[in-house]
Amino acid sequence: MYRNHLAFRRAAQPFRINFDDVACGASFHQCTYILCAKEPALLAANAAAREAFGKAEPGSPYMPHLSLLYSDVDDEGRQQSAAAAVARLWGEGSGYDTLLPDGGFPAGSFSVWLTPVEDRSLQSWQRVAEFQLAG
Template sequence: MASSSSDPATTPTEFISLFAVPKGALAQQLTDEISHLAHREAAPPFPPHVTVAGAAKSRAEALQLAEQLAGRVKPYRINFTGVSAGTTFYQCVYLLVAQEEGTMAAAAAAREVFGLTGAPPYMPHLSLLYSDMDQGERQRVVEYETSRLYGDSPATRLLESGFDVGSLQVWSTPLDDSSLKSWRLVGEVRLVGQ
């Protein structure tokens, strides 16, 4: 059953994202690391997450579709493979996620349920930094984060190599807000697929 933090029935169409979210000590470590990088690079902080899908929907419709999806997707594991950089604001520096069966099946089911035909190939990742910095700066941050999360220091070494996904969170994530201050948790669905 979806839990909701607001009345979704009166919400107009907006951009909705489905997130797989780490829990416990790993979630706190990643939250701290994202905040550290945001402060260091003058960028916005955000909650740690792996985006499963994103679409323009009303909150009510998104919650209904997320419930349908949860009935089709069984719990799965996300495994990190290292730090990398992309070319866009939302894929600046991230932990790359292994394209394993459970991760890819969840994304494929989400695309089908949410009607996302023609979307680019799914590249699962957990962002550490959102920024429009140039590629040289991105590579500098990749090296810095690789040292912190995979180096010898027990104070910053990644606590776990990934996390188990037993639920998906539904978020309102307006694309025109690069400050991310308007992001809101809409609800969460427990994965019950067989």
């Protein structure tokens, strides 16, 4: 399963994940979320992890994000949720002057999770492994 994980751990360096914007999706698991900036270090770590874990499908989409809400609310509810998140995280009318500590976080490790999409309670979700990044 983790055929090249040791090579990945040696190659991957800690990096910073910066937040970009709050967005809404159309599915339960992508209801409201913060998009993460697609910066070179994050994209390189994603590519290395996909290769190491045998998930390197060419051209498969990658949307780095931090989920804020899993729900089946309608479009209006999603928009309200996103507006509330912007107001709470960046300050209403602030022009995105951040109220978040540093507007992101340093990534020094990552976890692999088993997340059956049919389980909307999330109770069956399990962390399979956690890896510290080199550096």
